[in-house]
Structures are given as structure tokens and as C-alpha cells.
Amino acid sequence: MATLATPETDYAVLPDLPADVFTAPLQKPDHVSDDWLEPAQTDYSSDDDAIWNDLFTRQMKVLPGRAASAFLAGLEKLDLGKGGVPDFGKMSEELGALTGWSVVPVPMLIPDHVFFWHLANRRFPAGNFIRTRETFDYIQEPDVFHDVFGHVPMLTDPVFADYMQEYGRAGWKAMRYNRLKALGALYWYTVEFGLLEEADGIKAYGAGILSGPTEIVFATEAKSPNRIMLNVDRVMRTDYVISDLQPTYFVIESFEDLYRQTVERDFDRLYNNLPAAFTYANSAVIDVDYVVNRGTQEYLLRGGNGSGALPV
Numbered sequence: 001m002a003t004l005a006t007p008e009t010d011y012a013v014l015p016d017l018p019a020d021v022f023t024a025p026l027q028k029p030d031h032v033s034d035d036w037l038e039p040a041q042t043d044y045s046s047d048d049d050a051i052w053n054d055l056f057t058r059q060m061k062v063l064p065g066r067a068a069s070a071f072l073a074g075l076e077k078l079d080l081g082k083g084g085v086p087d088f089g090k091m092s093e094e095l096g097a098l099t100g101w102s103v104v105p106v107p108m109l110i111p112d113h114v115f116f117w118h119l120a121n122r123r124f125p126a127g128n129f130i131r132t133r134e135t136f137d138y139i140q141e142p143d144v145f146h147d148v149f150g151h152v153p154m155l156t157d158p159v160f161a162d163y164m165q166e167y168g169r170a171g172w173k174a175m176r177y178n179r180l181k182a183l184g185a186l187y188w189y190t191v192e193f194g195l196l197e198e199a200d201g202i203k204a205y206g207a208g209i210l211s212g213p214t215e216i217v218f219a220t221e222a223k224s225p226n227r228i229m230l231n232v233d234r235v236m237r238t239d240y241v242i243s244d245l246q247p248t249y250f251v252i253e254s255f256e257d258l259y260r261q262t263v264e265r266d267f268d269r270l271y272n273n274l275p276a277a278f279t280y281a282n283s284a285v286i287d288v289d290y291v292v293n294r295g296t297q298e299y300l301l302r303g304g305n306g307s308g309a310l311p312v
């Protein structure tokens, strides 16, 4: 009989998923087993390595002064700019010595319950493939550049590393209530698009911002978006946009603050109270918000992506 993970689960083996838990159906390729792990990392061509190098160079023109200092320190610690797509084994050794995390190759987006299970075991699943020249600026599915350049440096920060593990455990709890959508919003507004207050201004720590050239400037400097202090309950009720710049970013005081807000929140009560759909539009400012900047929403109001509107 299938049982879903309880708070006492140690996640040593992948728990079974009962039929009354609703997740997106994904077709597993034949060559991977239930853990969805590739047997080995891709053997990248010299063209692939050149694409990595060009993406790296492009990002380093815009990240200094705008990326969180923990992220920039992580890039240095793992020496991700030494040339070519990093070797996951060597990177995992270095990362393991710092925070106990490793990076493991997967073929594509993997099912939520498998993703959460890897995170709960301090394994970060990273896309095995790299984008082509034709898709240099925009990709549908996260590739090795987004996953490794965008996500892995933050895993060198001990507190953020603990947050990611807790997120994986929280995922199993959210599944028991069928509230993955709400937990997905928390991931979106922190791990992918999170901002952090530093002494000299607001910086980005989210991988979705840090792995592309446009959103890093928009998120930290533009007048259009709202910047609101993170409140976990509020964020889990907030809709988000996946194919355009965000109308709202949520700001944390510190990674300790993010960890505390997540670990100390009683998610059982929160999930019982959450509707299945989102309550707040992604551009909304609500009366309980602690607003850092109220955005003009000029970019959104002029039509956003595809309209020719400037990301101002």
C-alpha cells in the first residue's frame, strides 16, 4: 500500500505517490529510472563549451553591483568561469565540501515529487543539455546554463543551502494537501526571482533573474515593478507570469529571514486555509504589504512581452 511521506520521513528512498495526489503528468524517457537521473553527464562539444563561455561573459557584464554578494562569491568559490560547461562531479566535490550539496544531471524538467526528493537529500537536479545559438536568448526548458550558473552558486551559502533542503521537505507536505501550486509560487518568488536587501541596495539572488541579461536590470533598477517585502503567506496566494518580466518582486532582509519564515510557518494550517487557485494578481499591492517601491507598471500597461514596450 502506497504511503505519502510524513514529517518523520528520512527520504533515503523515494516515497510512493498515492493516486489522490495531483501532479503534472510527464513522460519519463526509457533510459532513466524512477529517480530520473542520467547515468552520466553529457559529453559537450567545443561548440557547447563556447556557448557556455559566451553566456558567462554576457552575464558578467551586467551582474556585478546587481547580483547578491553571496551569488558572486559562489561563482568564485566554484570557479564557474574557468571555461566550458562545468563538470558536475568536480563541482559536486567542491560544493559538497562547502555545504554538503551535489549537482546531478537530469534529461529535462522532472516530476515535482522526484525534484522535491532530490532537494530533501541535498541533490540539485540540473538540465544536462545546453541551448543552441538559435535559442541563445530564450529557452522554454531550463538548460545547464540556467541550472548551474543560475542556481548552483547560491548553494554555496550555508543558510540558503538549508532553505533549499527545507523546500524539498515542504514539497512533500504540500502534496498531501494538493497545494503544489501555492508552494510553486513560493519557489518562483524566492529561488527563481528573489531579491535581497544589502547594505548598498537591492540585489538579486533568484536564478531566473541571474541567468538572463534583461531581467537583472529590470528587477533591480526599473520603475515598473513593485518591490514588496516577502511574506510567505501572501506569496503563496500570488499568481505569477512565466514568459515575461515579473510585475512584482519580493524582497528578503537576509537568508536567515527566508529560512525562518519558511521553517517556522505551520504549513498544515496554511494549506488548510489556501484556496486551490491564486487570490492575488501578480501586479497587485494589497493592504498588508510592506512596500519597498510601488511600481508604475508602465511595462505591463504598455503591453509587456512582444508589444515593443521598453523594460523601464
Ligand SMILES: [Fe+2]
Residues within 6 Å of the ligand: 142, 146, 147, 150, 151, 192, 207, 208
Ligand atoms: Fe530554475
